[in-house]
Amino acid sequence: MSPSPAATDSTFLRAARGEEVDHTPVWYMRQAGRSLPEYLKVREGIAMLDSCMDPELIVEITMQPVRRYGVDAAIFFSDIVLPVKAVGVDLDIKPGIGPVVAEPVRTLADVHRIPDLTPEHVTYITQAVQGLTAELGATPLIGFAGAPFTVASYLVEGGPSKEHARTKAMMHAAPEVWDALMKKITQISTAFLKVQVDAGASAVQLFDSWAGALTPRDYAEKVMPYSSQVLAEAGTWGVPRTHFGVGTTNLLTLMGEAGADVVGVDWRTPLTRGIELVGDRAVQGNLDPTLVFAPTEVMLERAAAVIEEGRAAKGHIFNLGHGVIPSTNPDQLKKLTEFVQSYPLR
Amino acid sequence: MSPSPAATDSTFLRAARGEEVDHTPVWYMRQAGRSLPEYLKVREGIAMLDSCMDPELIVEITMQPVRRYGVDAAIFFSDIVLPVKAVGVDLDIKPGIGPVVAEPVRTLADVHRIPDLTPEHVTYITQAVQGLTAELGATPLIGFAGAPFTVASYLVEGGPSKEHARTKAMMHAAPEVWDALMKKITQISTAFLKVQVDAGASAVQLFDSWAGALTPRDYAEKVMPYSSQVLAEAGTWGVPRTHFGVGTTNLLTLMGEAGADVVGVDWRTPLTRGIELVGDRAVQGNLDPTLVFAPTEVMLERAAAVIEEGRAAKGHIFNLGHGVIPSTNPDQLKKLTEFVQSYPLR
Numbered sequence: 001m002s003p004s005p006a007a008t009d010s011t012f013l014r015a016a017r018g019e020e021v022d023h024t025p026v027w028y029m030r031q032a033g034r035s036l037p038e039y040l041k042v043r044e045g046i047a048m049l050d051s052c053m054d055p056e057l058i059v060e061i062t063m064q065p066v067r068r069y070g071v072d073a074a075i076f077f078s079d080i081v082l083p084v085k086a087v088g089v090d091l092d093i094k095p096g097i098g099p100v101v102a103e104p105v106r107t108l109a110d111v112h113r114i115p116d117l118t119p120e121h122v123t124y125i126t127q128a129v130q131g132l133t134a135e136l137g138a139t140p141l142i143g144f145a146g147a148p149f150t151v152a153s154y155l156v157e158g159g160p161s162k163e164h165a166r167t168k169a170m171m172h173a174a175p176e177v178w179d180a181l182m183k184k185i186t187q188i189s190t191a192f193l194k195v196q197v198d199a200g201a202s203a204v205q206l207f208d209s210w211a212g213a214l215t216p217r218d219y220a221e222k223v224m225p226y227s228s229q230v231l232a233e234a235g236t237w238g239v240p241r242t243h244f245g246v247g248t249t250n251l252l253t254l255m256g257e258a259g260a261d262v263v264g265v266d267w268r269t270p271l272t273r274g275i276e277l278v279g280d281r282a283v284q285g286n287l288d289p290t291l292v293f294a295p296t297e298v299m300l301e302r303a304a305a306v307i308e309e310g311r312a313a314k315g316h317i318f319n320l321g322h323g324v325i326p327s328t329n330p331d332q333l334k335k336l337t338e339f340v341q342s343y344p345l346r
Numbered sequence: 347m348s349p350s351p352a353a354t355d356s357t358f359l360r361a362a363r364g365e366e367v368d369h370t371p372v373w374y375m376r377q378a379g380r381s382l383p384e385y386l387k388v389r390e391g392i393a394m395l396d397s398c399m400d401p402e403l404i405v406e407i408t409m410q411p412v413r414r415y416g417v418d419a420a421i422f423f424s425d426i427v428l429p430v431k432a433v434g435v436d437l438d439i440k441p442g443i444g445p446v447v448a449e450p451v452r453t454l455a456d457v458h459r460i461p462d463l464t465p466e467h468v469t470y471i472t473q474a475v476q477g478l479t480a481e482l483g484a485t486p487l488i489g490f491a492g493a494p495f496t497v498a499s500y501l502v503e504g505g506p507s508k509e510h511a512r513t514k515a516m517m518h519a520a521p522e523v524w525d526a527l528m529k530k531i532t533q534i535s536t537a538f539l540k541v542q543v544d545a546g547a548s549a550v551q552l553f554d555s556w557a558g559a560l561t562p563r564d565y566a567e568k569v570m571p572y573s574s575q576v577l578a579e580a581g582t583w584g585v586p587r588t589h590f591g592v593g594t595t596n597l598l599t600l601m602g603e604a605g606a607d608v609v610g611v612d613w614r615t616p617l618t619r620g621i622e623l624v625g626d627r628a629v630q631g632n633l634d635p636t637l638v639f640a641p642t643e644v645m646l647e648r649a650a651a652v653i654e655e656g657r658a659a660k661g662h663i664f665n666l667g668h669g670v671i672p673s674t675n676p677d678q679l680k681k682l683t684e685f686v687q688s689y690p691l692r
Binding site for chain 1: 407510511514519558559560561562563564570593595596613614615618619624634635636637639640641642644671673
């Protein structure tokens, strides 16, 4: 059915394509999840990865913020490590820690033991996306995948890492293992996105959350070629591609050139600077996610500044500069959404 | 005795002042500490903050990397939270966690309960610096203090934080508490540096480790005025001032303008770009600290690139782009030091 025709003319997709819009579209990274009481309720007693494999629960959790906030796009509820779990890598998401991999990937043999991903590994994803696109109607669904570097970091380190020291060590000391691992994840991430688009997702976002830990040189030489391959393949499906990472000021130009239609800008980079760096592409972002804890008028004044800066871009999708912080009060995001959607166009 | 006359013509200080040098000077942030077996040995059974209050131990730990590597400068062994501990704030450094504050600072009354720092609070610092400058001879000692924002984050959050959400919330929601707290830490950090310079330290470095979490606007409005005050005061003591933070690409110009003679550049920002951003100041950095885990020839090839880039600066002090990672093999740093010090000048 790919991609959902009902959403084609939505404000989100128009902005992503750089077309004229009737308002600045808005959604939030991690809008579905721990900040919502209705999410905590449906997740009670259900492990994170189990919830990502249950089509009904995926639909419900993905829909919750759309219902509550009336955002301009839904983001598919999943996790960066779900696809590698789906092909059989022994890992779990531990509350308060994050993904923990039973046997970290260190050798060529370790890489070769990881199977390619086929649609049969993730039939619940197909079902969930089909259910969602039916329920969402004209609201577009953004498909979700982790970029090869970020997924590789979890697999190599065995869990979340501040330094990514083993990952970078593999990059430099065992380039053939690194290449094999990055190719493997490239296949898995691409196939995971394709399943979502084939089932009706209208756009994709590639999350390279930890890319900002890299120098531009290492990014260009050791990471970008693989992300480019995912994005190039996604480019053949007729959906806009967003590319996002945190702390990426020095990588934004490359992340655009990797083949993105929309480049996500975190809050550290002034949006005006981000727009200069990505050139003739749309941008997404970039309110500091902690501003929800400021008084509402301060938050909205800063949001207005972001919208004004966004005018200079080919297209602008409003978002936070990183995911919604779990302790966020949903009422603030409701006010923020209304503010952005009703902010007068020039 | 301030500052040590023996060190005045050292390569480190010449580079910091932008004068001609016979080689690129080099030292490493966290060169004294967990990566050294001799450090782990002397620290056995002694809590972190206790070791920072024992003049003999401070001298020994500060000297260890100078002896082992022959670096061009010693960095005073201490901790960012030591000065607030010294004035009586109830906090501890928990292994594997970091500083934990018993009663986080949230109100004006909380701020007013924190005393100003006087030299009498830290007589062990004076003794340690005097012992060190005698032992170091012509090798300069860099005095150490945390910048107001970074120290404030520990006090407000009650410990290490990824988001600094409560800290930023205070900044926006309770500006009068924020101002009082920042003024208090400004006094404490300034006095702590002055004790070190009065006792013989030849330079100072202000560590604003977490400043990179801020937008340039919040940095300029809510943080920079206080750091500027510390640096302005330090400027009257006749010692070069280095200003460092992580993830600060968008703040480097401001961090220079805050009153630094040397701006520390982390590894994410290409040094060439960092030099453009800081203008007519010296720079310090910026090898990715994980490159010590790469094969030696890869590490040295990258170090050569950093040295070459550094030529364009008013002055260049070689360093890692962040602190030495505890699992670093000291033999790699020994090779790196020799390589940098013998690298031919053009």
